[in-house]
Amino acid sequence: MDNSIKSMMAFQEEESIDLKKEVNRYLNFWPWFILATIIMVFSAYVYLRYAPKIYQTNAKVKILDESDGLELPTSAFIFKRSNINLENEIEILTSYIIIERVVRELNLNTKFFEVGTIQTSPVANLPFEYEQLVHQDSIIKSSTYEVNIENSKFRIVNNTNEKVYEFSNHNTFSSEHDLPFNIRYNTEASSEDVIGKTFLINFNTVKMAALSLKSQIEVEAIGEQSDLLQLTLRGESFELSENIINTLLDVFNKDGITDRQLVSQRTIDFIDNRFEFLASELDDIEVDRQEFKQKNNLVDLGTDAELGLEQRTKSDEEVFRIENQLALAELLNDALVSTNGSSLLPANFGLDNQGINNLINEYNTAVLERDKLTSSAGANNPSVKLVVSTINDLETNIKRSLTSYITQLKMSQGQIKSRNRRFIGQVSQIPEKEKLLRAIERQQKIKESLYLLLLQKREEAAINLAITEPSIKVVENALSSVKPISPKSSIIYAGALLAGLLIPFGFLYLMFMLDTKLHGKDDITNITTDIPVIAEIPDLKKKENIIFTDPNDRSALAESFRILSSNVDYILPVKDNKKSNVIYCTSTIKGEGKTLVSLNLSLALSSINKKVLLIGADLRNPQIHSYISEDKHKPGLSNYLHEIEFNWKDAIINGFDKHPNHHIILSGSIPPNPAHLLTNGRFKDLIEEAKKDYDFIIVDTAPTILVTDTMLISQLADATIYIARANYTEKNLLNYSKELHESGRIKNMAYVLNSVGASKSYGYGYNYGYNYGYGTKS
Template sequence: MTDFNNLSDTIISTNQFNLRKTVAPYIKRWFWFVLSVLICLSIAYFKLRYTTPEYLATAKIMLLSDGEATGANAAFKDLPFFSEKEDAKVEDEIGVIMSIDFFRNIVKDLHLNITHYAEGRIYTSEIYKNTPIHINFIASDSIIDQTSFSFYTKIISDTYFEYKLNEDDAPKKVEFGEKIPTFFGGMIITPSHLDLSGNFDIEMRTQITPVRAIAESLKNRVVVFQEKASSKIINIQIQDPIVDKAKDIINTLITKYNEATLNQKNIKSINTAKFIDERISLIAKDLLGVDDSIVRFKTGNKVTDVVSEATQLSSSSMENEQLLEQSKMQLRQLNYMDSALGDVNSYAPIPANLGLGDPAIAALSTKYNELISERDRLLKSAGEKNSVVIQLDQNLRSIKENLNRSITNSKKSLGIQISSLENQSNKFNSKLFSVPGQESKLRGIERKQGIKEQLYLYLLEKREEAAISLTATSPSSKVIDQAFSSGSPVSPNKKIIYTAALFLGLIIPFGIIYVKDLLDNKIHNKEDLDREFKNITILGEIPRIKNTLKASEKLLVERNDRSILSESFRILRTNFEYVRRGRNIENYDNVIFVTSTINGEGKSFFSLNTALTMSNTNKKVLLIGGDIRNPKIQSFIKTHSKEQNDVVGLTEFIVDKSVSVKETIYTYTINDIDLDIIVSGKIPPNPAELLMSDRIKELFDYVSGQYDFVVVDTAPAMLVTDTLLISQYAGHTIYLTRAGYTEKRILNFAKELHANKKLNGMMLVVNDVDQANFGYGAKYGYYGDHEKKSLFKKIFK
């Protein structure tokens, strides 16, 4: 015999993946997708409608190296101790630009800690620059910079305005210029311009925020990055609802950065110029004294010529004196540098070596000044506890110690050299003793005069160069583009938000449906039973029927009925006949038991309609209400019986042996179909014991011989044992399941019953199937009834 399950297995195995079947659960719920998309798009629209747009302002600057900039280094490039080779990394400069001090200064300069908002019904907008009022605080700026305060104002005339602290407070009429008491010392509000008519009746909220909070907010919002790798061009960006405000913030930040770099570069030049001025003042005094000595000497001694014989000796003596003076000069410079070094823990730039002969001291002083500059620059973006700053401090102390040792050694060496030169000078003087003393003194004075003049002229030249460098110093950056904006908002991004809303509108119902189907543990159609049962015949499906309140009989088939319900039972009848002919059953072949796993799966509904369908073919059919615990047949046929209380049912037949089978059989006309029925009767206290009576066999022996078909509505097989007690009288058992109600896990009980052969001729039926879930996409109904398909159904056919 060919089994319906084999056909199902073949279909499933030959089509493991069916795209239409996969997407069908989503297509049939298309309305939820459309509704979800419309809701998400509506939310996106209102979000965009009432969200303040933000604009992007961008500026570009290029960092300049010391070779490209002018300043002290350019003025003193011929002095080796002033030459500096700085290769500042772009990352370090970005760290300096992002210093919190810069942002605090920006907030103070632009007064960003005092913000005015125009209150609307839905939308609140910030007022920048063109504020109608000006606030004068009685407290000091240091207190205001740390104050958090807000209040509401509404200008009602050119001289008065309304004032309140909270939005719900009653307003107070205040005159412009009147002192308003506050917890931080009071304030005075004055109009910003004479004509205030355009600002009447506009409620305005003023917010005072601590400067540091605004500065930290700006620091988090400003973005600084390189144009590209290894580039000196830096982009500075910020987003803000007000374009002019964003531009002002970036331009002010660039200005503050340039001012800081200028001040840093001028420190060294100022210190050097100060040192040169001090040296010029001392040398000028010495030179003036030498000139006075020459005048007095020549006037008093009337000196006019040089002794020819002392020319060579005088020349040698002059060279010796020059060396001696240079050595003393170097010694004084070393003493000055030694005092300039100061304490070990002080870090101030020192004057560079002005012509010292020791290259080690010159190199160390240059390196010392370089590290001082590097330390000052890093302190802009990092604290004194920074590891790099600590390392620089250690290097500075080490260089300072080396400088002290080098200066000490040089001083000792110069002392020895000066002693030697003085001894040599004494020798020359002794040799020149024979030369007239006046001439010797005159030449000595002239020698000193020449040395002083040469050094004096050199320092004057360098002082002018230092003064010029102070005015010619350029910042460390060049502005390529001032802050600008395209004028189009960058936030919120309409395309992204609408795309996200569309995606969310599709994914939400998809996810809900997917999770719902994933967690669904119930059967829904014949295909679900095919997957659960591999060796049990499945007769078919009963479609879901929408019941009406006024015509409950519509749940029962009618004569000459072309409804979906009637067609489904005709198909089941045909399938049953096909299966029945393939079986060879000796006893009770015409007895059909209808049972299920649990209550509520539609056994009585199915039993009655099956009996009516078979009776409609002019067969003699008997329906037995075998569920004596919870009888339901009576509720279906009560409108067709006038004397329900006098009916003798199955319970009375089993209990009262005087009652014959014929006395329990009643004929009912239901929807023009005659049907014999044995109702359940009264509910007994011991139904299981009653069904074990020998009267049951007597009943089935009689009715199986008198009728073409006997349909028995029995109790749920898993809940009670009633059905199993009388199962031997069944030639065939129709096991009913209900779509969307019967759980797959409890079908293991049906498998067990079939495996243990506790129910004879077991067949399966799925009841209450949604027409959209019919197995293999089938549709019940009369073939002549053509359904008008909607456009959507035609598209997804």
């Protein structure tokens, strides 16, 4: 239970985050954030200044339903959805054929650009007169011409072959050349000063221009229950975009009108062809009637046959009607055979069979739909094949219906003729000649009636051709946005500000995350709380005056070592007798400042009238001599340990005039076997003898992780000061010193953190002048 509580508390301690500390770590780099923000905002300004401005142009149209009429609304009309297939209309609207017509009408395969200092922008028209000399279809590859307007001439460069043309007086019309255009600029009449500017004239194929425009135009339905379409085009020139969309709507509308006029035109052409045959037949009948009456000397019918003839007349009228329908049905059958599913059929030209008329209307609608889909999707499209199948089925149904209808008419004709034979017996007194005349007149009336009927249908078709309704209703003409949709300045600046903050933040976060060095006292206490941190030594940017030479020094460095000397008393064991204390200064690796700390600690203790002996026990890499300008090989500890006759007092150096109570024993000559020398017993003798003369004995020992020298003599120390260096010592190295303490190999150990404040990025600062009220140096 206790272990679980301890682990939970440890976890909570690890999870706790000092928010203020974390914020200060980043705020210490505030110049980075300001600089990054300024750079990003300036970059955003430059981008907005020179980035192409894109405008959006929209238009709205309503697709008109061809089935709409003036009939009263029914329940089916009220609750039905529109018969318009908007997906088909969108495909037709954006089909290559329609787009190509727009390109040809607006000459979009020729584009104009104005060359700026940094960017080149498209323009709808050139600020001078332009005439194209080549036909659109003659352009087979892309080419660009650069037009430079100088003070008194045009300088034109063909960018394809680098050929240069020069035309004086800004006029190419009066000169012979092989350019595909002519241009003229009147400097007096022009209100815009374009002298010194450069323009580009780009020629492209019609196909490439159409494909490019096809990929740019967007068409979508507005809502699910609506017949409205919205057209969208984005470009740098809103004037050109508006012109393109308006032209596209006009071309699409004309294409729809042409499709609906096609049925009426086909009906007119069919009737015109039949007129020639009917006129010839009527002429022949008139001539036969005239010759028959003249030859047989017929003037009037006898009154005695009026009763019989009255019945005959009614029967003849019935025969007339049936023969009329037979003639129309056979004409339609001939037309159906000749078209063979490829052309439209004449509609509503006199058949009394409503079913056949409906089939003809469905057949013509399917043919028109097939032609539209073939032009936009191709003959192998599944939709086209489905429509073709529908046309074939309708054609079969029409033929079957016509055959049935003709058969029915012939049966009726036979019945009526049979009845007529009964009437013949009643009027047998009528001369045979009179009956023949009646037959001729009947044929004449049939042809005349058919002729008038076709004439009427032709006029109806002509009227329909003239008053064909439009395909679309423009709800909203092309309108462009007042402000460009791209780039959006507010979003760009907001993104720049955000990037100015996030980029340095991300860099710092990555740097902090990858950092494994110590930076402050908290880094030590997070690893171990059993070993106290008794001092933090500030980092000095200037490497001068790093030694506590003046006992009255009031610098931040001097104050830090005074604090260290004061805190050392709290870790030293309490002794009844007033024997001196032995303090080791060691570290994990070299370079952490143990020699500097041991030297300054000894001087700080000396400044308070304590007799102090500093011993250089790092026999492998001695450094004390470098701080007091002594010879590295001056006799010292190694000489005493090796030579029995050598007196250690002969090696004492008084290195500082203002510290008379401070003595130093250097390491001496570097021996080949430092471990053997330190364990031969003479070092212990030295310590015991020195305790009689000094209050404090400070021993600068070797790093613990590199050699075992310090471990061999650790039992002689009253306290061990373990040096770690900020922004230098790896955090995982503290685990080694922690193990030394926990195992008892180093007793009474305390940490001193050197060079605190070496990296402000971690929020650690050290200002002794502020904290204790002293200046940098008095």
